[in-house]
Amino acid sequence: MAAASPTMVSRVAGDSDASPAHLLALLMRLGDDHLILGHRLSEWCGHAPMLEEDLALPNMALDLLGTARMCYDYAAEIEGGGKTEDDYAFLRDGTDFRHVLMVEQPNGDFAFTILRQFFFAAFMHPFWKAMTESTDVRLAAHAEKAEKELAYHVRHTGEWVIRLGDGTDESARRMNDALEALSPFVGEMFEQDSLTRALADAGILPDMDRIKSRFDHVVADTLRIATLPAFTPEFAHTGGREGRHTEYLGHLLAELQFMQRAYPGQRW
Amino acid sequence: MTETNKDMIPLWEVFIRPRTGLAHSHVGSIHAADEVMALQAARDVYTRRGEGVSIWVVPSASITASDPEQRDENFEPSTSKIYRHPSFYDIPDDVGHM
Numbered sequence: 409m410a411a412a413s414p415t416m417v418s419r420v421a422g423d424s425d426a427s428p429a430h431l432l433a434l435l436m437r438l439g440d441d442h443l444i445l446g447h448r449l450s451e452w453c454g455h456a457p458m459l460e461e462d463l464a465l466p467n468m469a470l471d472l473l474g475t476a477r478m479c480y481d482y483a484a485e486i487e488g489g490g491k492t493e494d495d496y497a498f499l500r501d502g503t504d505f506r507h508v509l510m511v512e513q514p515n516g517d518f519a520f521t522i523l524r525q526f527f528f529a530a531f532m533h534p535f536w537k538a539m540t541e542s543t544d545v546r547l548a549a550h551a552e553k554a555e556k557e558l559a560y561h562v563r564h565t566g567e568w569v570i571r572l573g574d575g576t577d578e579s580a581r582r583m584n585d586a587l588e589a590l591s592p593f594v595g596e597m598f599e600q601d602s603l604t605r606a607l608a609d610a611g612i613l614p615d616m617d618r619i620k621s622r623f624d625h626v627v628a629d630t631l632r633i634a635t636l637p638a639f640t641p642e643f644a645h646t647g648g649r650e651g652r653h654t655e656y657l658g659h660l661l662a663e664l665q666f667m668q669r670a671y672p673g674q675r676w
Numbered sequence: 677m678t679e680t681n682k683d684m685i686p687l688w689e690v691f692i693r694p695r696t697g698l699a700h701s702h703v704g705s706i707h708a709a710d711e712v713m714a715l716q717a718a719r720d721v722y723t724r725r726g727e728g729v730s731i732w733v734v735p736s737a738s739i740t741a742s743d744p745e746q747r748d749e750n751f752e753p754s755t756s757k758i759y760r761h762p763s764f765y766d767i768p769d770d771v772g773h774m
Contacts, residue, residue: 458685458707459706459707459721460706460707460708460717460720460721461717463720463721463724464716464717464720467720467724560719563716564716564720567712567713567716571709571713
């Protein structure tokens with residue numbers, strides 16, 4: 409793999425305006441989205457409302473961490489200088505992280521966690537599906553695996569959204585609260601800027617409008633069956649892609665990074 | 677989980693067919709509200725290490741089981757009938773291990 413990446417990188421640079429720096433920036437966004445949400449999900453381990461879900465949530469967390477590792481590994485190869493995946497996960501400060509704000513929000517109740525996971529999966533599933541045709545062979549190869557993982561995440565969380573939304577008075581109230589709380593965080597996933605446009609021009613990233621229409625379709629269908637209000641956000645928080653985060657990230661990183669910060673270089 | 681919750685969420689028996697083929701085998705049980713969630717719970721609990729390629733779930737209440745109290749009268753009579761095992765034949769050497 410190490411021998412192959414310089415070729416891949418120069419091909420990217422030669423084909424378009426997208427440079428290794430662009431690819432690196434994309435890998436940080438993708439890797440951080442998956443790492444931080446994977447960490448939030450893993451916080452449920454041992455605390456889920458039932459044993460079955462106590463395994464289902466960490467199962468999904470491990471899928472997300474797998475994708476984060478791929479991103480950081482790839483980034484380390486591009487950057488060189490002996491960097492490893494651990495440098496990105498454990499030794500960066502909050503302002504260096506590039507994930508969307510939704511994934512760092514505290515877990516709240518089960519309804520909030522499930523709905524957030526559903527929104528993320530409903531975006532990432534069509535995203536990875538489209539990425540199987542990316543001109544970046546390494547991302548395209550990973551997309552084959554991630555697409556299957558995310559298909560299950562959509563199914564599992566979607567079924568829960570339906571059952572909680574169309575369940576008891578309490579579960580419906582909690583889903584409604586979660587929908588209201590999460591709505592302003594969804595738009596950031598679809599943000600486009602000079603980076604996404606350069607990468608889309610190079611064929612590395614898919615057309616975001618296509619992903620959005622798949623997302624809208626799946627979300628509308630599921631919320632309708634769940635007898636929840638339609639998803640019509642009027643406002644979207646922003647800043648995560650530039651490293652401007654909410655107060656919750658610092659607390660999350662304190663726990664996530666403690667071991668490597670306190671005992672540098674420690675290994676299992 | 678409280679007793680009340682247990683009463684509300686039905687129990688399901690889980691059967692998995694291993695990669696090696698063969699029949700679905702009973703692997704354990706899970707709680708789930710309905711058959712869709714039962715399949716997902718079975719997948720999440722019992723196939724985390726590549727155990728299977730197919731899952732069946734059956735409501736535990738649908739299974740009719742033999743009464744442990746009748747264990748002796750059910751099964752004891754067969755233990756003394758060793759002639760029912762096909763172990764009294766001379767197998768020609770050429771057949772090898774069967």
